Amino acid sequence: MTLEIWAAVPTPYDEAGELALGQVAAQAERLAADGVDGVFVGGTTGEFPYLSVGERRALAEAWAQARGGLRLGVHVGATDVRDAAALAGHAESVGADLVSTVAPYYGPTGLTGTVDFFETVAAAAPGTPFCIYHFPGMTGSRVPIVDIVAAARTRIPTLSSVKFTDEDLSAFAAVRASGVEAYFGRDELLPAALAMGANRVIGSLYNLLAPQARRVHDALAAGHLEEAFALHEPFRRIAVAAGRHGGPAFVKALISAQGPDLGATRTPWGPLTEKDAAAVVAFV
Secondary structure, X not given: OOOEEEEEOOOOEOOOOOEOHHHHHHHHHHHXXXXXXXXXXXXXXXXXXXXXXXXXXXXXXXXXXXXOOOEEEEEOOOOOHHHHHHHHHHHHHOOOOEEEXXXXXXXXXXXXXXXXXXXXXHHOOOOOOEEEEEOHHHHOOOOOHHHHHHHHHOOOOOEEEEEEOOOOHHHHHHHHHOOOEEEEOOHHHHHHHHHOOOOEEEEOOHHHHHHHHHHHHHHHHOOOHHHHHHHHHHHHHHHHHHHHOOOXXXXXXXXXHHOXXXXXXXXXXXXXXXXXXXXXXXXX
């Protein structure tokens, strides 16, 4: 079984912090050369909370034009369901292969409200597969994902998958058993997910380590556990360093160091402090 890899791509900015869409083609070219299968645009790595609706539309259009043979997933989550639905419709209009949204993320929302939100967004892109983006560490959602999937399957005909960004591997197994596709999103736990049968991933570190992820997959498939863990070590090291030195801003800086230059993350995630920037240089 092969491993399907999607890179959660950073949003490129110029020195003034404005979109630098001219860099998207270079991003796409690099990822294609690394054997990446698809890109996930405007997600957490793409700093979606800090982009305007207009910027998010422009970003999706740029990727639609530059992607070549890469599959295109567009994250459309927003606090206003009308914005999310409008972005979903726009993503479909530019040819996205997948439309995705996180759960409502400001204030507690129960099962019914969460699925209502997903249904409204998915209905705005009726011809495009819909992916639930499960990231409780960011959204604060406490609704069990398996309950969300069960309810959503009865109401959302385009529901195809879950982007699962969480450490709860028992919940991941339950999602896989539910019949929808599951894209694992915790890059630092890749070997564990692969051992449980994962064959699809979406994550930021695949901007850097997609070929290495395939080697991890192949080593595990061959039963070479120690080799797989050793091959996975760069993922773990980056995750630990990111936790100490700026999180998404650190990862974006690492990606920029390999080219093309994607600029700094926007406030409040960036820019990096001098200490954290020095850590990037040392890490590279």
